[in-house]
Amino acid sequence: MNSSKDSSRDDALLHAAIDGELTRDERVEFDRLLATSPDARKRFASLQRLTLMVEEIGPVAPPADLVRATAREVSMRKTVGVPVGRTLQGEMSMARKGMIGLAAAAAVVLVTFAITGYPPIGKGTEGTIGQANRYQAPQPQMAASDVKLGDTAAQQFMQSDAFDRLLKDDAARKALGNAAVREALAGDGLARLLADDAVRNALAGPGLAAAMKDQAVKNALAVDAYTRALSNGALAAKITDAALLVRLSDPAIAQAVQDAAFGRLIADRALVAALQDKAMNSDAITRAAKDPALASLIRNQAMVNFLNDSLIARAIQDSAFVSAISDRALAGLLTNRGLAQAMQQEAIASALTKSGMAQLFGNASFRSALGRDGFRQAVGAGALQQAMVSQAFIGAARADGFAAALGTPRFAAAMGN
Amino acid sequence: MYLDQSVDDAEAVRRCLNGEPAAFDTLVARYQQVLFNVAFRMLGDYEEARDAAQNTFVKVYEKLGSYDPQRRFFSWLYRILMNECLNLRRRPAADSFSGRMELAVADRTAPDAVEAAERRRAVKQAILALQPDYREVIVLRHFAALSYEEMSDAIGVPAKTVKSRLYSARQQLASELAAWMKR
Numbered sequence: 149m150n151s152s153k154d155s156s157r158d159d160a161l162l163h164a165a166i167d168g169e170l171t172r173d174e175r176v177e178f179d180r181l182l183a184t185s186p187d188a189r190k191r192f193a194s195l196q197r198l199t200l201m202v203e204e205i206g207p208v209a210p211p212a213d214l215v216r217a218t219a220r221e222v223s224m225r226k227t228v229g230v231p232v233g234r235t236l237q238g239e240m241s242m243a244r245k246g247m248i249g250l251a252a253a254a255a256v257v258l259v260t261f262a263i264t265g266y267p268p269i270g271k272g273t274e275g276t277i278g279q280a281n282r283y284q285a286p287q288p289q290m291a292a293s294d295v296k297l298g299d300t301a302a303q304q305f306m307q308s309d310a311f312d313r314l315l316k317d318d319a320a321r322k323a324l325g326n327a328a329v330r331e332a333l334a335g336d337g338l339a340r341l342l343a344d345d346a347v348r349n350a351l352a353g354p355g356l357a358a359a360m361k362d363q364a365v366k367n368a369l370a371v372d373a374y375t376r377a378l379s380n381g382a383l384a385a386k387i388t389d390a391a392l393l394v395r396l397s398d399p400a401i402a403q404a405v406q407d408a409a410f411g412r413l414i415a416d417r418a419l420v421a422a423l424q425d426k427a428m429n430s431d432a433i434t435r436a437a438k439d440p441a442l443a444s445l446i447r448n449q450a451m452v453n454f455l456n457d458s459l460i461a462r463a464i465q466d467s468a469f470v471s472a473i474s475d476r477a478l479a480g481l482l483t484n485r486g487l488a489q490a491m492q493q494e495a496i497a498s499a500l501t502k503s504g505m506a507q508l509f510g511n512a513s514f515r516s517a518l519g520r521d522g523f524r525q526a527v528g529a530g531a532l533q534q535a536m537v538s539q540a541f542i543g544a545a546r547a548d549g550f551a552a553a554l555g556t557p558r559f560a561a562a563m564g565n
Numbered sequence: 566m567y568l569d570q571s572v573d574d575a576e577a578v579r580r581c582l583n584g585e586p587a588a589f590d591t592l593v594a595r596y597q598q599v600l601f602n603v604a605f606r607m608l609g610d611y612e613e614a615r616d617a618a619q620n621t622f623v624k625v626y627e628k629l630g631s632y633d634p635q636r637r638f639f640s641w642l643y644r645i646l647m648n649e650c651l652n653l654r655r656r657p658a659a660d661s662f663s664g665r666m667e668l669a670v671a672d673r674t675a676p677d678a679v680e681a682a683e684r685r686r687a688v689k690q691a692i693l694a695l696q697p698d699y700r701e702v703i704v705l706r707h708f709a710a711l712s713y714e715e716m717s718d719a720i721g722v723p724a725k726t727v728k729s730r731l732y733s734a735r736q737q738l739a740s741e742l743a744a745w746m747k748r
Contacts, residue, residue, distance in 0.1 A: 163732055167706060169713055197746050198739050202692070202707050205685045210601035211615050218593050218622045222586075 158185070162192050166199055574638035581629055589629075593622055596639070599709050600646055606704040607650050609693045617649040624649070636718075639711075643719040647701075684745050691741040699734035702727055 161178045164170050170178055181188045211217075574595075580588035600621060605614035624645050625632075632641055692703055701720065705711045717724040739746065 159732060160728065163728065163735070167713070167731070194739065194746065195735070198735060198742065199707070201684065201688050201742060201745065202703065202738070204681075205688050207598065207602045207708060208605050208611070210597050210618065211611075214597050214601065214615060214618060215590070215593050218597075218619050219590060221619065221623045222589060222626045 158188055159191075162188065162195055165192065166195050575634040578629060578632055578634065578638070589626055592625075592638075596642060597622075599639075600642065602708045603643070603704050604646060604650055606692060606708050607647075607697075607700060608653065609689065613653045617646060617653050620649045620653075621646045637715070639715070640719040644721075680748075684748075687742060687745055688738075691738050694741065695734055695737060699730055699737065702730045703734050703738070706731060 158181055161170070161174060161181060164174060165178050182192060574592065577588045577591045581592075597618065601614055601618045604617040604621075605611060608614050608617065621642065625642060628645075632638070692700060695703065698720075702716060705716045705719065711719065713724045713727050716727045720727065
């Protein structure tokens with residue numbers, strides 16, 4: 149029987165393993181413990197279950213306006229607590245002012261334009277008349293009653309450099325001449341992106357105008373998370389792709405792109421290409437994105453590193469792999485810290501990109517085995533990680549009988565030895 | 566949830582103090598997710614968490630000149646956030662609006678979705694029921710992905726204490742959630 153000291157040491161190892169804090173020596177000790185102690189295996193499985201339940205509740209997206217509201221608050225602060233000579237407030241740029249007021253004000257102005265027609269490009273908009281005068285000048289196309297959300301915000305926007313640039317920009321003018329574009333821009337979120345060159349250029353593209361006639365795209369543009377995603381350079385460059393817009397219009401995807409880690413993923417050129425791949429346009433990726441376990445997974449740094457690997461990015465374009473990641477059992481497995489760590493190993497990552505392995509992930513029996521505790525423990529123990537690399541294993545695992553055996557406690561124990 | 570490692574906090578602070586306020590936006594963008602989530606899990610209320618996060622950023626801005634670049638920026642930020650959470654804490658809010666909405670939506674969906682929503686609600690309540698020093702290690706570990714060393718620095722206790730609190734917190738959570746863990 150274990151002494152109290154031994155038991156305490158065992159607990160420390162189990163918790164450190166769960167937290168990914170094992171040293172190399174402790175890892176050896178931990179593997180030995182799991183291989184020899186059924187009680188430790190049971191307690192570790194229980195800890196894994198608890199961790200999964202806790203992390204399942206997942207991160208919450210911060211309020212869409214938190215950054216903007218904070219910027220507004222900060223801009224009103226004087227230099228409290230800042231040493232003399234380190235002025236923060238005084239350097240407030242027009243671009244910054246534009247950002248603060250743009251979200252609300254752009255909506256006001258653009259809705260107004262949509263109602264009353266686009267204002268003529270006159271001297272004011274070409275900069276020969278001051279910005280304040282421009283605002284005060286008669287503009288028959290815009291009646292005061294058309295401004296719904298507050299004249300202060302509108303004034304701030306219209307006096308900003310961002311607005312000035314917008315009016316002088318051929319691409320923006322061309323885009324704003326399109327009724328469908330104006331309608332879509334009436335949403336709060338996208339408007340503030342008008343200051344971005346890539347977005348403005350994209351707005352002029354015929355693809356976007358066509359896409360904006362699609363109700364699903366219009367709905368997507370109404371979601372602030374989506375428009376924030378568009379501020380991602382790589383994605384903004386793809387804004388003219390109607391198919392991509394429709395794919396991203398799914399609320400689950402829109403929710404996912406709010407996450408910074410996912411944002412970095414989606415910025416990956418290979419992944420953007422993958423998103424446009426026919427395989428990714430299947431329902432599989434949508435189902436996968438809706439899975440809480442997978443949602444949790446994409447926020448795991450180890451998995452982000454793993455998915456950022458170019459080899460894996462290629463694997464994601466494989467339809468069998470896409471089909472596999474939509475499977476709940478696999479998504480559950482991937483949240484296993486042991487496997488997440490394993491996936492950072494080059495050998496495992498390479499193995500997963502082999503076509504045979506991708507096919508293996510498409511095997512229902514194999515995926516079922518992946519969901520069993522015994523197999524998860526075996527993966528965490530390390531020996532199986534090495535086996536998974538071999539073609540012999542991949543070949544054998546395709547057999548239903550072998551796949552079923554993978555989930556048994558006996559197999560887990562054997563792998564731990 | 567995880568932090569963008571490409572951002573150099575000390576450099577952003579330096580630029581800010583040198584009259585480049587846009588650099589502060591970088592810090593807000595980098596920390597808003599983790600700060601809001603820590604506040605939300607500590608307070609259990611979305612609006613209070615929003616206030617705590619925003620107030621923290623404003624105070625950080627005001628006190629930027631006193632930041633010691635030798636310290637981890639997050640640790641400094643975290644201490645201010647915890648003070649804000651303490652100031653805002655008015656009620657347990659275990660039966661939060663978002664939780665009730667989640668169940669209301671789940672009620673109209675498949676049985677397993679209802680069960681999952683109930684399970685998540687039970688987990689949230691169990692976390693909120695933990696004493697504050699246990700709750701904060703669970704939150705920092707599972708929702709901010711901090712290492713033992715980073716937690717030690719942020720909370721201001723030895724790593725050994727962090728581990729001990731994590732162990733006790735998990736024991737308590739496992740006890741509270743025993744029925745769910747058997748399913």
